[in-house]
Amino acid sequence: MIKPINIIDLFAGPGGLGEGFSSLRKDGHPAFKIRMSVEKEESAHQTLTLRALYRELHGNRSKRLYHDYVAGELSRQDLLERLPEEWRQANEETLGQPTTLGPDNEKIHKKLRQMKTRHHGEPWIVIGGPPCQAYSLVGRARNKGIEGYKAENDHRHFLYQEYLEVLNIVQPDVFVMENVKGILTAKVGDERLFPKIRRDLEHPAVAVTGRHTTAGKRYKIYSFVETPDSHTLFASEYSSDTSFIIRAELFGIPQTRHRVILLGVSEEISTEPMQLQRSPVVLIEEVLSGLPTLRSKLSKGKDSPESWTSEILQQAEKVLKDSKLPKALRCVAEAMVEVARNLKANAPTVGRRYRPTAISEGKRTAALEQWLMEDKPKAVLNHESRGHIPSDLGRYLFSSCWSEMFGAGDNPFPKSFDYPRVLRPNHANWESGKFADRFRVQVKGRPATTITSHISKDGHYFIHFDPRQCRSLTVREAARIQTFPDNYFFEGNRTEQYVQVGNAVPPYLANQIARIVTKLLGV
Numbered sequence: 383m384i385k386p387i388n389i390i391d392l393f394a395g396p397g398g399l400g401e402g403f404s405s406l407r408k409d410g411h412p413a414f415k416i417r418m419s420v421e422k423e424e425s426a427h428q429t430l431t432l433r434a435l436y437r438e439l440h441g442n443r444s445k446r447l448y449h450d451y452v453a454g455e456l457s458r459q460d461l462l463e464r465l466p467e468e469w470r471q472a473n474e475e476t477l478g479q480p481t482t483l484g485p486d487n488e489k490i491h492k493k494l495r496q497m498k499t500r501h502h503g504e505p506w507i508v509i510g511g512p513p514c515q516a517y518s519l520v521g522r523a524r525n526k527g528i529e530g531y532k533a534e535n536d537h538r539h540f541l542y543q544e545y546l547e548v549l550n551i552v553q554p555d556v557f558v559m560e561n562v563k564g565i566l567t568a569k570v571g572d573e574r575l576f577p578k579i580r581r582d583l584e585h586p587a588v589a590v591t592g593r594h595t596t597a598g599k600r601y602k603i604y605s606f607v608e609t610p611d612s613h614t615l616f617a618s619e620y621s622s623d624t625s626f627i628i629r630a631e632l633f634g635i636p637q638t639r640h641r642v643i644l645l646g647v648s649e650e651i652s653t654e655p656m657q658l659q660r661s662p663v664v665l666i667e668e669v670l671s672g673l674p675t676l677r678s679k680l681s682k683g684k685d686s687p688e689s690w691t692s693e694i695l696q697q698a699e700k701v702l703k704d705s706k707l708p709k710a711l712r713c714v715a716e717a718m719v720e721v722a723r724n725l726k727a728n729a730p731t732v733g734r735r736y737r738p739t740a741i742s743e744g745k746r747t748a749a750l751e752q753w754l755m756e757d758k759p760k761a762v763l764n765h766e767s768r769g770h771i772p773s774d775l776g777r778y779l780f781s782s783c784w785s786e787m788f789g790a791g792d793n794p795f796p797k798s799f800d801y802p803r804v805l806r807p808n809h810a811n812w813e814s815g816k817f818a819d820r821f822r823v824q825v826k827g828r829p830a831t832t833i834t835s836h837i838s839k840d841g842h843y844f845i846h847f848d849p850r851q852c853r854s855l856t857v858r859e860a861a862r863i864q865t866f867p868d869n870y871f872f873e874g875n876r877t878e879q880y881v882q883v884g885n886a887v888p889p890y891l892a893n894q895i896a897r898i899v900t901k902l903l904g905v
C-alpha cells in the first residue's frame with residue numbers, strides 16, 4: 383500500500399480544508415493523512431479534535447459511539463473513556479489544546495522537525511490560510527475608524543510569515559494557501575502586500591532568513607482556475623492577480639463565495655497542475671431540501687407556537703393597514719397576510735430525525751448529495767433556529783414574500799428604501815443608503831450569498847427563503863451551503879458554531895483541490 387501524503391493544516395478553523403483532503407481515498411485507502419492541525423480558538427479546536435476522532439474510527443465498529451455522542455445519547459466524558467487510544471491520537475493531531483502560531487512557535491517547530499525525521503522521504507503538503515480580518519474589505523473599513531491605526535503596526539498583516547516559517551521547516555512538495563479577495567488590494571504603507579507575499583512564497587528560506595541563500599525548496603505559484611501566461615525559471619506569471627480568485631459557485635459549491643487560493647509547487651516537480659473543472663450551478667433550495675422545516679423563536683416574551691403565529695399575523699396586518707403603503711407593495715402585504723393566516727402552529731423548533739429522502743431536486747446535485755449524505759447521522763445536527771424579535775419577524779416575512787414574487791427579476795430582495803414605513807427600524811443610517819441591504823433574504827433559483835462569520839451576529843443577511851419559516855438560517859443550513867457533510871458536528875455554543883462555519887473553506891471544494899494535488903504527486 384502506498385503511504386498517504388502527510389498534511390500540516392495551519393489556521394485550521396473547524397477543519398474545512400483538512401476535511402476535503404483527508405476524505406479523498408485512493409483504491410479504498412486514504413490519499414492523505416493529517417499529521418498536525420493548528421487552531422487557536424477553543425470551540426473550533428474542539429470541533430477539529432472531534433473530527434480527527436471520527437477519522438480514527440473509519441472502518442471501526444466503534445464509530446457508532448461517535449454517532450451516539452453527536453445525537454446527544456452519549457456524554458463527552460463517556461466517549462473519551464470508551465475510546466481512550468483514539469482520543470489520544472486525535473489530540474496528538476490537534477496538539478492537545480488550542481495553539482497559536484507565533485507565541486507557540488517553538489513547540490510547533492520542534493514537533494514539525496520530529497515529524498519530518500520520523501517520516502523521512504515521504505511526501506508532504508502544507509495547507510491553510512492566515513486569518514483574513516486585516517485583509518477583508520469590511521475589516522479594513524473598520525480599521526479606518528480606529529484612531530491612530532496603521533497597517534504596518536497590525537500584526538495580522540504579517541501572519542502569513544508564520545506560514546512561511548512552517549514551509550521553511552517542512553519543505554513540502556506542495557502547499558495550498560487560501561484567503562479573501564481583499565488580500566489582492568491590501569496595503570502596508572504605500573506597498574501592496576500581495577506581490578510581496580507571492581515573492582516570499584516562491585522561496586520561503588530567503589523570506590524567513592532575510593538573506594540570499596540557495597537552501598530550501600523554491601516554488602512556482604499557480605492558479606487553480608487559469609493557466610499561466612508564461613513561465614520564468616522559478617515562477618509562473620499571470621496577467622492579473624485576479625487569476626487566483628476561485629468563484630466557488632462555478633465548481634459545485636452552492637454559494638457565490640470568491641476566494642484567493644494559491645497552489646505552490648516545488649520546482650523539483652515537472653508536472654503542470656490541472657485546473658478545477660466546472661460543475662453545474664447548485665441552487666440554495668436544492669442543497670437545503672430534505673432538512674426539517676423550522677419556525678423561528680421569539681427572543682422577547684414567552685415563546686410558543688401560538689404566540690409566534692400571533693406576532694407574525696400582527697406584523698403582516700400592520701403592513702396591510704398602512705395607509706401610506708405604495709400600490710406596488712400592496713400585493714406583497716397581501717401575500718404576507720395570507721402566509722400568516724395559513725401558518726401551522728406545530729412547526730418544530732429543533733432538528734428531527736432524518737427521513738429516508740434525498741436532498742436534491744435534480745441531477746445537478748447528485749455528486750454533492752452523495753458527499754453530504756455519506757454515513758448519515760441518527761438525527762439532524764446543529765439545526766435549531768435562533769430567536770427573533772417581533773419586528774424582525776415582520777421584516778423577514780416581508781423580505782421572503784418579496785423574493786417569492788420578484789426573485790427572478792433584477793431586484794430579487796428588497797433594499798432599505800423598499801420596506802414599508804411601519805417595518806423600518808429605528809436606525810440612524812437607515813435612510814442613508816449605506817446599508818441598503820441590511821436585511822437580505824436568500825433567493826430561490828440562485829446559489830446562496832457568501833456564508834461569512836457575520837452570520838453569528840443577527841442573521842439579517844441570511845434570511846430563509848421560505849416565508850412560512852420566517853427566520854434566519856440555522857448552523858446546519860449554513861454548513862450545508864458550505865458543503866460540510868451532514869455528520870460533521872460543530873462544538874461550542876451556537877454563536878461559536880456560526881463563526882466556525884463562516885470562516886471555513888468549503889470541504890467539497892477542498893476535495894476537488896486535493897484531487898489536483900494527488901495527480902501532481904503521482905498518487
